[in-house]
Amino acid sequence: xxxxxxxxxxxxxxxxxxxxxxxxKVRDAGWKHFDxxxxxxxxxxxxxxxxKKSWIPYVTAVLALCGILFAQGLQNYVMVWxxxxxxxxxxxxxxxxxxxxxxxxxxxxxxxxxxxxxxIAGKTDTIPQPPPMLVKTGATIDRFxxxxxxTDPKWNAAEAERxxxxxxxxxxxxxxxxxxxxx
Amino acid sequence: MTRHEASPYATVMDxxxxxxxxxxxxxxxxxxxxxEVPEPLVTGGKTWADVDRDICMHAxxxxxTRWWIAFSIALAFLGVLVFSLITLFYAGMGIxxxxxxxxxxxxxxxxxxxxxxxxAGTLISAVLFLFRQQWRTGINRxxxxxTLFAVACAGIFxxxxxxxxxxxxxxxxxxxxxxxxxxxxxxxxxxxxxAISTYGLVSLAFWYVGLLPDLATVRDRAxxxxxxxxxxxxxxxxxxxxxxxxxYESAYMILAGLATPLxxxxxxxxxxxFATSVMPGWHTxxxxxYFVIGAIFSGFAMVITLMTFMRGYFGMKHYITLNHMEAxxxxxxxxxxxxxxxxxTEFFMAWYSGSEWEGFIFKNxxxxxxxxxxxxxxxxxxxxxxxFWFKSMRRHxxxxxxxxxxxxxxxxxxxxxxxxxxxxxxFLPSSWGMYALTRWDYAILFGSFGLFFTLFLLFVRVLPVxxxxxxxxxxxxxxxxxxxxxxxxxxxxxx
Numbered sequence: 001x002x003x004x005x006x007x008x009x010x011x012x013x014x015x016x017x018x019x020x021x022x023x024x025k026v027r028d029a030g031w032k033h034f035d036x037x038x039x040x041x042x043x044x045x046x047x048x049x050x051x052k053k054s055w056i057p058y059v060t061a062v063l064a065l066c067g068i069l070f071a072q073g074l075q076n077y078v079m080v081w082x083x084x085x086x087x088x089x090x091x092x093x094x095x096x097x098x099x100x101x102x103x104x105x106x107x108x109x110x111x112x113x114x115x116x117x118x119x120i121a122g123k124t125d126t127i128p129q130p131p132p133m134l135v136k137t138g139a140t141i142d143r144f145x146x147x148x149x150x151t152d153p154k155w156n157a158a159e160a161e162r163x164x165x166x167x168x169x170x171x172x173x174x175x176x177x178x179x180x181x182x183x
Numbered sequence: 184m185t186r187h188e189a190s191p192y193a194t195v196m197d198x199x200x201x202x203x204x205x206x207x208x209x210x211x212x213x214x215x216x217x218x219e220v221p222e223p224l225v226t227g228g229k230t231w232a233d234v235d236r237d238i239c240m241h242a243x244x245x246x247x248t249r250w251w252i253a254f255s256i257a258l259a260f261l262g263v264l265v266f267s268l269i270t271l272f273y274a275g276m277g278i279x280x281x282x283x284x285x286x287x288x289x290x291x292x293x294x295x296x297x298x299x300x301x302x303a304g305t306l307i308s309a310v311l312f313l314f315r316q317q318w319r320t321g322i323n324r325x326x327x328x329x330t331l332f333a334v335a336c337a338g339i340f341x342x343x344x345x346x347x348x349x350x351x352x353x354x355x356x357x358x359x360x361x362x363x364x365x366x367x368x369x370x371x372x373x374x375x376x377x378a379i380s381t382y383g384l385v386s387l388a389f390w391y392v393g394l395l396p397d398l399a400t401v402r403d404r405a406x407x408x409x410x411x412x413x414x415x416x417x418x419x420x421x422x423x424x425x426x427x428x429x430x431y432e433s434a435y436m437i438l439a440g441l442a443t444p445l446x447x448x449x450x451x452x453x454x455x456x457f458a459t460s461v462m463p464g465w466h467t468x469x470x471x472x473y474f475v476i477g478a479i480f481s482g483f484a485m486v487i488t489l490m491t492f493m494r495g496y497f498g499m500k501h502y503i504t505l506n507h508m509e510a511x512x513x514x515x516x517x518x519x520x521x522x523x524x525x526x527x528t529e530f531f532m533a534w535y536s537g538s539e540w541e542g543f544i545f546k547n548x549x550x551x552x553x554x555x556x557x558x559x560x561x562x563x564x565x566x567x568x569x570x571f572w573f574k575s576m577r578r579h580x581x582x583x584x585x586x587x588x589x590x591x592x593x594x595x596x597x598x599x600x601x602x603x604x605x606x607x608x609x610f611l612p613s614s615w616g617m618y619a620l621t622r623w624d625y626a627i628l629f630g631s632f633g634l635f636f637t638l639f640l641l642f643v644r645v646l647p648v649x650x651x652x653x654x655x656x657x658x659x660x661x662x663x664x665x666x667x668x669x670x671x672x673x674x675x676x677x678x
Contacts, residue, residue: 014664015660015661015664016660035424036424038428039396039400039423040396040653040656041428042425045428046425046429051426051429054429054434060441074356078356079369083362083365094369097368097369100448101374103448104448107441107444107448108381108384111385111437111442112385112388114437115391115392115438117434118431119392119431119434122426123419123420126426130422140399140400140421141232142230142231142663145423
C-alpha cells in the first residue's frame with residue numbers, strides 16, 4: 001500500500017514551467033523524498049526530479065512473452081497432443097493458423113498486465129506521500145503542488161520551509177498531522 | 184518573440200472566430216519572417232478550473248428534460264431488443280430471415296457493423312496519440328466509450344447467430360467434461376472469440392486508465408461523502424503524484440502502442456471469417472485492409488454523429504470545436520475514398536482474375552436483384568463524402584451530421600451486400616434464393632441501437648465526457664492558470 005508520511009511541507013505553483021524549474025532546484029539541493037502533485041503530466045518532469053525512466057516497458061515485454069507462450073502452449077497442446085484431428089490431411093501443428101490467437105493473447109497479457117502493474121506501481125514505487133485529507137490542495141484542478149516529506153534524511157522543518165519559500169512557492173504550509181496541520 | 188513564446192494555444196478565441204487556418208504572426212519567425220501557429224484547441228479563454236466545471240457539471244446535477252426524453256427513447260428501443268431476444272430464444276431461429284441458401288443474415292451484418300463502429304474510438308485514442316495529434320484530446324474519451332458500447336452491441340450478435348445461444352460458452356477453450364472437446368484453432372471463427380474479447384477488454388483497460396486522473400478530479404469536486412468515497416475508490420486514490428504519473432504515462436504509451444496493431448488485427452480477423460472461405464466475392468486477399476478502412480470510416484461517421492449532439496446539447500463547443508469536426512471530416516473524406524477504391528478494385532480483380540464465378544458474383548452484386556443495396560452502399564460511402572472537398576461543407580454542422588448518418592447507412596448496406604449477394608446465388612443455380620429481413624431481424628437491429636444509446640446516455644451522466652487531464656495539457660498555462668500572474672494582478676490593482 002501507499003506509504004504516507006504525517007509530517008512534511010507543501011507549497012504550490014501556478015504554471016508547469018515554474019514547477020519544472022522548482023523540481024530541478026529541489027533535486028539539486030539534494031532532497032530525495034519529494035514529489036510534485038499535478039493536474040496533468042508535465043513533460044520533462046522525470047529529469048527535473050532526477051528520476052529514471054519508468055520500468056513498465058520491461059514488465060510489458062515479459063508479459064507479452066508469457067502471452068505468446070500461453071497461446072502457443074494451449075494451441076499446440078490441444079491441436080497436436082490432446083485431440084489431434086485430421087483436416088484434409090493438413091499438419092496437426094499448423095503454425096500459421098496459430099498466429100492470430102498468439103498475437104491476440106500477447107496483446108491481452110501485455111496490455112492488461114501493464115495497466116494493472118502501472119496502477120500498483122504508482123502507489124508503491126514512490127516516496128511517503130502526504131496524508132489523504134491534505135491532498136485536497138487543487139492538485140487535480142490547477143495547482144502544481146510540491147511535497148517534501150519529513151522522512152527525507154535532510155529534513156529540518158525550519159530549513160525546509162525557508163527553502164520552499166525561496167523557490168517562489170505560494171501557500172507554503174508545514175504539515176504535522178499529529179500536532180494538527182499548521183497554517 | 185521566440186517560437187516558444189508564440190505558443191500555438193496562447194491566443195484566446197471564441198468558437199465562432201475559428202477559421203481552420205493557422206494564425207500568421209507577422210515577423211515572429213526565427214529569422215524575422217512570418218510565423219504560422221495553429222488555432223487554440225480550447226476556445227473561449229477557459230481556465231483549468233473552468234474545464235473541470237464545464238465537463239463535470241453534467242455528472243453533478245439532476246438530468247435535464249432533454250436527457251430524460253433521449254433516455255426514454257433509447258430505453259424503449261432497448262426494451263424492443265430484450266423482448267425480441269426473449270422471443271428469439273423461445274421460438275427459435277425460424278423467426279429470423281436466415282435460411283438456405285442465405286445462412287448468414289442480419290446477425291452477421293450487424294456484428295460486423297458494430298465492431299466497425301468501435302474501431303474509430305481506438306483509432307482516435309491510440310493511433311492519433313502515437314501521431315501526436317493533440318486535437319484528439321477533445322474527443323477521445325467519448326470516442327473510446329463509443330468503442331466499448333459498440334463492442335457490447337457487437338458481442339450479442341455472434342452469440343444469437345449460434346442458434347442455441349445457451350451453448351455459447353462452448354466457444355471458449357477450457358478443460359471440459361465433453362471429452363474434453365476443444366474448439367478448432369484452425370478456424371477463423373475461433374480466432375474471432377479471442378480477437379473480440381481481447382479487443383473489448385484492452386479497450387476497457389485503455390479507457391479506464393485514461394479515466395483515472397479525471398475520476399480523481401470528480402472526487403475532489405464532490406461534496407457528498409459517499410460520492411467522494413465512490414470516486415476515490417474508482418480512481419484508486421489518485422493524487423496526481425508525479426511518481427505515479429511517470430508509470431502512468433509509460434503504461435499509457437504502451438497501451439496505445441499495443442492497441443494500434445490490435446485494432447487492425449481485429450477487423451482483419453473478422454474479415455478472415457469471410458476471406459478464408461471459398462465463396463466467390465468473399466475469397467479475396469483485399470478483404471483485411473478493405474474491412475479495416477471501412478471500419479474506421481463508419482466509426483468516424485458515428486463519432487461525428489455523437490459529437491454533434493455533445494456540441495449542441497452538452498455545451499461542449501469550447502472543447503469540441505469546429506476545427507475538431509473539420510479534422511474528422513477530412514478523415515471521413517480520405518477513408519471514404521479508400522473504401523470507394525476498394526469497391527473498384529474488387530470489380531477490376533473480378534474481371535482480371537478471369538474467374539467465371541467471381542465475375543458473375545460482381546455483375547450480380549451491382550445489377551442483380553440486390554442492385555438497390557449496392558447503389559445505396561456506393562452512393563453513401565464513395566460519392567456523398569466527396570462534399571468534404573469543400574471547406575465550407577467540412578465546417579457546416581448540419582452537413583456533417585447528415586453525411587455522418589448517411590455514411591453509416593451506407594456502411595450497414597456494405598455488409599449487407601457482402602453477406603447476402605455472395606450467398607444468395609452460389610455455384611448451383613438450382614439452389615439460388617432470396618433473403619429478406621423479417622420483423623424480428625429489424626427489431627433486433629433497431630433494438631441494438633437502443634442498447635448503444637442507453638449505455639452512452641448513462642455514460643454522459645456519471646463520468647467526465649472529455650478527457651480533462653489531457654485537455655488541460657494542451658492549453659496554454661498563461662491563459663489557463665488559476666490565479667492571474669503577479670504582473671497581471673499588479674496591472675489590475677493599478678487600474
